[in-house]
Amino acid sequence: MVDYRTELNPAQWDVVSTLDGPILVIAGAGSGKTRVIEYRVLHLIRQHKEPGSILLLTFTRRAAREMLSRACRRDVRAKNVNGGTFHSFAYSILKKHAPRIGFDSFVILDEDDAQDAIAACVKRLGFADSHKRFPKKDTLRKIISAAVNKEMTIDEVLEADYPQFLEWSAQVSAIATEYARFKIEKGYFDYEDLLVNLKILLTKHEPLRREIAAQYHYIMVDEYQDTNTLQADITYLLAKDHANVMVVGDDAQSIYGFRGASHRNIMTFADRFPRCKILKLEANYRSHQQILDVANAVLADMKHKFSKQLVSAGSRSGDKPKLVHFRTGFDEAAWIADKIVEFDDRGTPLNHQAVLFRSSYVSIPLQVELQKRGIPFVVWGGMKFYETAHVKDLVSHLKVVVNPRDEIALRRILMLIDSIGTKTAGRLIDSVSADKDRRAPMAVLAQAPVPAKSARQMQSLCALLEKIADPAMGLVKKFDCLMRYYTPILKDKFDDHAERASDLEALREILAGYRQLDDFLADFTLEPPERSGVPGRAFSGEERVLTLSTIHSAKGLEWDCVYILGLIEGVMPVSFSLNKDSSIEEEHRLLYVALTRAKKHLFLSAHYENSGFGPQQFNRISRFVDSGPVLARLEQIVSEAEDADSERPYDG
DNA sequence: CCGCGGAGTGTTTTT
DNA sequence: CACTCCGCGG
Numbered sequence: 046m047v048d049y050r051t052e053l054n055p056a057q058w059d060v061v062s063t064l065d066g067p068i069l070v071i072a073g074a075g076s077g078k079t080r081v082i083e084y085r086v087l088h089l090i091r092q093h094k095e096p097g098s099i100l101l102l103t104f105t106r107r108a109a110r111e112m113l114s115r116a117c118r119r120d121v122r123a124k125n126v127n128g129g130t131f132h133s134f135a136y137s138i139l140k141k142h143a144p145r146i147g148f149d150s151f152v153i154l155d156e157d158d159a160q161d162a163i164a165a166c167v168k169r170l171g172f173a174d175s176h177k178r179f180p181k182k183d184t185l186r187k188i189i190s191a192a193v194n195k196e197m198t199i200d201e202v203l204e205a206d207y208p209q210f211l212e213w214s215a216q217v218s219a220i221a222t223e224y225a226r227f228k229i230e231k232g233y234f235d236y237e238d239l240l241v242n243l244k245i246l247l248t249k250h251e252p253l254r255r256e257i258a259a260q261y262h263y264i265m266v267d268e269y270q271d272t273n274t275l276q277a278d279i280t281y282l283l284a285k286d287h288a289n290v291m292v293v294g295d296d297a298q299s300i301y302g303f304r305g306a307s308h309r310n311i312m313t314f315a316d317r318f319p320r321c322k323i324l325k326l327e328a329n330y331r332s333h334q335q336i337l338d339v340a341n342a343v344l345a346d347m348k349h350k351f352s353k354q355l356v357s358a359g360s361r362s363g364d365k366p367k368l369v370h371f372r373t374g375f376d377e378a379a380w381i382a383d384k385i386v387e388f389d390d391r392g393t394p395l396n397h398q399a400v401l402f403r404s405s406y407v408s409i410p411l412q413v414e415l416q417k418r419g420i421p422f423v424v425w426g427g428m429k430f431y432e433t434a435h436v437k438d439l440v441s442h443l444k445v446v447v448n449p450r451d452e453i454a455l456r457r458i459l460m461l462i463d464s465i466g467t468k469t470a471g472r473l474i475d476s477v478s479a480d481k482d483r484r485a486p487m488a489v490l491a492q493a494p495v496p497a498k499s500a501r502q503m504q505s506l507c508a509l510l511e512k513i514a515d516p517a518m519g520l521v522k523k524f525d526c527l528m529r530y531y532t533p534i535l536k537d538k539f540d541d542h543a544e545r546a547s548d549l550e551a552l553r554e555i556l557a558g559y560r561q562l563d564d565f566l567a568d569f570t571l572e573p574p575e576r577s578g579v580p581g582r583a584f585s586g587e588e589r590v591l592t593l594s595t596i597h598s599a600k601g602l603e604w605d606c607v608y609i610l611g612l613i614e615g616v617m618p619v620s621f622s623l624n625k626d627s628s629i630e631e632e633h634r635l636l637y638v639a640l641t642r643a644k645k646h647l648f649l650s651a652h653y654e655n656s657g658f659g660p661q662q663f664n665r666i667s668r669f670v671d672s673g674p675v676l677a678r679l680e681q682i683v684s685e686a687e688d689a690d691s692e693r694p695y696d697g
Numbered sequence: 698c699c700g701c702g703g704a705g706t707g708t709t710t711t712t
Numbered sequence: 713c714a715c716t717c718c719g720c721g722g
Contacts, residue, residue, distance in 0.1 A: 104711080104712080105711070105712080106711085106712075131712080132712050156711095156712085181717085182716095235712095236712045240710085241710090271711095290704080301710075301711070303711090304712080325707095404706085404710075405710095426710075463699095464700090465699085466699050468699085469699085498699095571712075591709085595710065595711095596710080597708085597710045619708090620708080621709070622709090635710085
C-alpha cells in the first residue's frame with residue numbers, strides 16, 4: 046500500500062486527510078490539484094467510506110473525465126464514485142425524478158436546437174420582419190442564456206453586454222417568455238434548464254432534497270472558480286446537511302465569465318459554510334522556474350492583483366521561453382511543425398507536446414501543414430463534430446425514431462426533402478400534433494398531403510422510420526438503413542460530401558458502442574465525442590499524437606512542450622473583448638492559463654502580416670506580452686522566413 | 698411556397 | 713471568409 050504522506054507535501058496531505066467539514070482549497074496552477082482530489086478519493090475509500098457516497102462535480106467534461114479515470118487507475122473501487130459535469134449530474138437526477146416536477150419525460154436541446162426554437166418563437170410573435178438590426182437567433186439565444194446563467198433580467202443583460210439592442214428590450218423579453226412557454230409545452234430542456242430545474246427540485250421538494258443529499262455524503266467540486274451561481278446553489282443544497290464538501294479553485298484561472306461563472310463564488314462559499322477550513326496549495330510541481338517567471342510577470346501586469354507567486358518545487362530541466370516572430374501565419378505554421386518534429390526526434394514524443402490558441406481558426410494553417418506532413422494530431426475545442434450539419438441531420442432522424450413528437454428534429458428531417466420548406470414542414474408538424482386519434486405520427490405523416498414533387502421521398506422517409514423503429518433491430522443496422530436513405534441527400538446538399546461521409550462513418554463506430562438509442566442520444570448531447578484530426582480515426586489518449594487545443598479546453602492539462610499561437614492584438618485579447626475591462630482581464634487570465642500548461646519548453650508566437658480579408662493591416666503584438674517585465678523573461682527570435690526589407694514589422 | 702443567388706454582416710471560449 | 717437573411721423568379 047502506498048503511503049500518501051510521503052508522496053504529498055504537508056499542505057496537500059492536509060487537504061487529503063481532512064475528510065469531514067467544509068474545505069475551500071485555493072490551488073495555484075500546477076500545484077497538484079488533480080492529484081490531491083485523486084488521493085482524497087482513494088483515502089476516503091480506504092477509510093471504508095462507500096464509493097457510491099462520493100460525488101465529484103466539475104464544469105467541463107474533460108476535467109470530469111480526467112478526475113474519474115485517474116482515481117480508477119489506482120483502485121477499481123473508485124469506479125463506483127459518482128461524478129461528472131453539473132449538467133450530466135442534473136440530467137441523471139432529473140431523469141429519475143421528472144414526474145415530481147411535472148414532466149413525464151424531457152428532451153435536451155443543444156445550442157442549435159435552442160436557436161431554432163427561438164427562431165420559431167420570433168416568427169410566431171411576428172418580430173421577424175419588424176425592422177433591420179433586430180438581434181439574430183444566435184444572439185437572442187446568448188442573451189436569454191446569459192440572463193439565466195447570471196441570474197439577471199433580460200434588461201440587465203442588454204444594458205451590460207448588448208446596449209445596441211436596448212431599443213428592442215420589450216421584444217426580447219417577450220421572446221424569452223415565449224421560448225420558456227414553448228419549452229414547457231413540448232417538454233424540452235435546454236442546458237440552463239437542467240441546472241434551473243435541478244435547483245427547483247432541490248428547493249421546492251424538501252423531502253426529496255434530503256433524500257438525494259443523503260446519498261452523497263462526500264462532495265467535491267473542482268474548478269470552483271468556473272461555476273456560476275446556480276451551480277454554487279446546487280452544491281450548497283446538496284451539501285448543507287452534512288457540510289462534507291470540498292471545493293477547489295484558483296481565481297487567477299477564472300476564464301468562463303462569459304457564461305456566467307463567478308469567481309466570487311469562492312468568497313461566497315466561505316460565507317455559506319462559516320466553519321470552512323481554507324487551505325492553500327502554492328508549490329508548483331509542473332513547470333521549471335523560467336516558465337513560472339514568465340507566468341508571474343504576466344500575472345503581475347493584471348489590474349486585479351493576485352497574491353500568489355508560483356514557486357517551482359522541482360528542478361526540471363528546460364530552457365528559456367521563446368517569443369518567435371513571423372511574417373505570415375503560414376510561416377508560423379511551418380516553423381512550429383519543424384520544431385514539433387525536432388522535439389519528437391530528440392525524445393519528446395508528440396503526445397507530450399501541444400499547440401494552444403485563443404480561437405480555433407487560428408490553428409487552421411497549422412492543421413493544413415500537419416496534414417501535409419502526415420503528423421497525427423487531435424483537435425480539442427472549437428467547431429465540434431456533433432455540431433456539423435450532416436451529423437445533426439443523421440442524429441435528428443434517430444431522435445425522431447426515439448420520440449416522434451420531437452418537433453425540432455422532425456422539422457429538420459422534413460426540410461431535407463425536396464420542395465419541403467418551412468411552411469410545408471410546419472403544416473405537417475401541426476397535423477401530427479393536432480391528430481385527434483393520437484395515431485402513430487408516422488401514419489399521420491404518410492397520409493398528409495405534400496407537394497407532388499416530394500411525395501416519393503416522403504413515402505420512403507416514413508417507410509424508413511417505421512422500419513428502424515423496430516426495437517429488435519441493432520443500432521448499427523439502423524444506422525446502415527438510415528445511410529441508404531440519407532446518402533443521396535448528403536451528396537446533393539454538400540459539395541464536400543466525401544469528407545462528410547467519413548465523419549458519418551465515425552458516427553457509426555460510436556453508435557456501435559451503445560445498446561439503447563436513447564442512451565446514445567443523451568450522451569451525444571451532454572458528453573459528445575470529440576472530433577479527431579485524422580478523419581475516421583479516434584484516438585485513445587495514450588497514442589503518440591499531437592494535441593491542438595483551445596486554451597479553454599486545455600485547462601487542467603500539461604505537456605512537456607507547449608506552443609501558443611497568435612499572440613497578437615485582436616486574437617489575444619480577442620477583438621470583441623476590447624471595450625470592456627472585465628473581458629480584457631479574462632483574456633489576460635487566459636494567457637496565464639496557457640503559459641502554466643508547459644512543463645519544460647514554451648514557445649510564444651506571433652505573425653505581423655494580417656492574413657484576413659479587408660484592408661491590409663499589420664498585426665500588433667499582444668499587449669499582454671508587450672510589457673517590459675514579460676519581454677525580459679523571453680528570448681526573442683525573428684524567423685528567417687521573414688522578408689529582409691520589412692523595417693517595421695508591427696503596426697502602431 | 699420553395700430555393701436560388703446576391704447582399705450584408707460579424708467573426709470566441711463551453712454545457 | 714462563411715454564414716445568415718432577403719428578395720425575386722419559377
